[in-house]
Amino acid sequence: MRLWLLGLMWVSGMWVAGIASAASPSYFMLQQRAYLSPHSVMQQIEKEFSGVIAEFDMDMQEGVLIYQFELINPLANAITRFEYRASDGKLLKQKAAKVTANDKGGLEAARLISLKHQTFSGLIALATQNHQGFLTDAKLDHDLGIGYLELKLLNDTGQYKLAFDIDNLQPLPLLKWD
Known part of the structure; x- marks a missing residue:
């Protein structure tokens, strides 16, 4: 019985250690390397281009960390996609297109941000301050x-995920689906 229990504890301990370290390579890569913060690149985009950033993502391409942004210009009904190298903030790609039905939620949120005289980078700072x-x-x-x-x-x-209410400038609870 003890041997079985000891084996179960060892296996479950390895499983828990695997989960805990699952994010470790990405986290430690971000922590150890000198990358510009996404926030600083966002602020640069907000200064240089008209519109509201509606999306940010990061991707590893051929060993290079890339920041990807979508900027929506509600007045022009246009969306521009950017790719920046995270190490030095160099613009790698820029592609413009018309807003589609898939972008409707982002467009409405961008309009709300514009009406409230907010920025994407400012909302990120508020949402992540704690x-x-x-x-x-x-x-x-x-x-x-x-x-x-x-x-x-x-x-x-x-x-982990967070949600932040643009209108009331406060955290939102996340709905969890089982």
Whole structure:
């Protein structure tokens, strides 16, 4: 019986250690390397281009960390996609297109941000002020009459999500589906 229990504890301990370290390579890579913060690149985009950033994501391409952004210009009904190298903030790609039906939630949230004289980077700062970790993903959306920012942060224990109400400038509870 003891041997069985000891074996179960060892296996479950290995499983827990595997989960805890699942985020470790990405977290430690971000922590150890010198990358510009996504926030600083966002602020640069907000200074240089008209519109509201509606989405941020990061991706590893051929060993290079890339920041990806979508900027919506509600007045022009246009969306511009950017890719920046995280190490030095160099613009790698820029592509413009018309806003589509898939971008409707982001467009509505961008309009709300414009009306409130807010910025995407400012909302990120408000939403993350009491949280530690690296921003890995952020997206504006508008659903059920609520404009919100959904974020993903990565810390030493793994990735977690936050939601932030654009209209009331406060955290939103996340709905969990089983």
